[in-house]
Amino acid sequence: MAIEKTRARHESLGLGEQDLLKLYRHMLVARRVDERSWILNRQGKAAFVISCQGQEAAQIGAAYNLRPGYDYLYPYYRDSGMTLLLGQTPRDQFLSILGKGEDPNSGGRQMPGHFSSRELNIVTASAPVGVQYPQATGTALAFKMRGEDGVVMASGGEASTSGGDWHEAMNFAGIHDLPVIFLIENNVYAISVPSKLQVAGSIAKRAEGYGFPGVEVDGNDVLAVYEAARDAVGRARRGDGPTLIEAKTYRITAHSSDDDDRRYREREEIEEWRLKDPIIRFEKYLFDNGLLDEEGKEAMDREIKAEVAEASEYAENAPFADPEDVLTGVYAEA
Ligand SMILES: Cc1ncc(C[n+]2csc(CCOP(=O)(O)OP(=O)(O)O)c2C)c(N)n1
Numbered sequence: 001m002a003i004e005k006t007r008a009r010h011e012s013l014g015l016g017e018q019d020l021l022k023l024y025r026h027m028l029v030a031r032r033v034d035e036r037s038w039i040l041n042r043q044g045k046a047a048f049v050i051s052c053q054g055q056e057a058a059q060i061g062a063a064y065n066l067r068p069g070y071d072y073l074y075p076y077y078r079d080s081g082m083t084l085l086l087g088q089t090p091r092d093q094f095l096s097i098l099g100k101g102e103d104p105n106s107g108g109r110q111m112p113g114h115f116s117s118r119e120l121n122i123v124t125a126s127a128p129v130g131v132q133y134p135q136a137t138g139t140a141l142a143f144k145m146r147g148e149d150g151v152v153m154a155s156g157g158e159a160s161t162s163g164g165d166w167h168e169a170m171n172f173a174g175i176h177d178l179p180v181i182f183l184i185e186n187n188v189y190a191i192s193v194p195s196k197l198q199v200a201g202s203i204a205k206r207a208e209g210y211g212f213p214g215v216e217v218d219g220n221d222v223l224a225v226y227e228a229a230r231d232a233v234g235r236a237r238r239g240d241g242p243t244l245i246e247a248k249t250y251r252i253t254a255h256s257s258d259d260d261d262r263r264y265r266e267r268e269e270i271e272e273w274r275l276k277d278p279i280i281r282f283e284k285y286l287f288d289n290g291l292l293d294e295e296g297k298e299a300m301d302r303e304i305k306a307e308v309a310e311a312s313e314y315a316e317n318a319p320f321a322d323p324e325d326v327l328t329g330v331y332a333e334a
């Protein structure tokens, strides 16, 4: 009797080898860009760094379902993984982190992490936590009114669900069955405040009160996030309305380069989560399924590190924004 080979998880999800290697590569690019950013900060070149480390699976697994330049993304400051996947480059990231004139997000006028691209439909966030949700919901309403099948993804941390904006957006999206996906990257902390002092009950379950599905997913498992977001995007595109995804994850670095996390969490806790590092976990999956080996991994990492070094060097040598340009785009030209 022939022994039937059990299908690997990715096969059941309809993902092929190229998809998996693309997911993995982008997770690694995001990590290496982030690591390099901290070096630039420690060298006194980057004034401020805010990290995606630990959240790459949540970001890349979710954004893999979007159609760049057609769907809309309202990311939050940690979502460099998403923007890199959708088409921003390491060079773009460093130009922004170093506040250079060529920075595509704001021409060097905004803090890092305020991603923006007209071509990629990535809409810049304001600095107050949570204000992206009503705007994203409005964009979803526009898609619906036009009869187009675009979807909108809006993401944020768990603390952004404590604010009124999030609830108003959830309510409005629920009433009008809008094509919007709320992706909450629950990384356990809001700067120094642990989620048990920030979040009452379950975030995912709140969706039920607004009349649409909410799912909780292992945010360090890229395939699990991909699946949850694929279903959510499918629902939205079919006109079946919004979905809330709560991706349980962990921020490995301090909140930002201005934060000393030794003041509020134990080193052991970070070490425990490092064992669940989404990149290492996915690497193991790829190894176990014969899709990557040590040699291939090292070659890819070498290539990425070279690309990141070149991008960083380019940005370091690029000119700062012209001081005359500081008010461009702020006031209407007479
Ligand atoms: C309305 C508002 N309050 C406070 C802040 C300061 N602030 C910036 S980030 C942050 C923590 C947000 O935590 P969370 O939403 O969990 O995202 P994380 O940084 O953990 O990814 C706070 C309090 C702000 N930017 N806006």
Ligand SMILES: [Mg+2]
Residues within 6 Å of the ligand: 157, 158, 159, 185, 186, 187, 188, 189, 190, 191
């Ligand atoms: Mg958080």
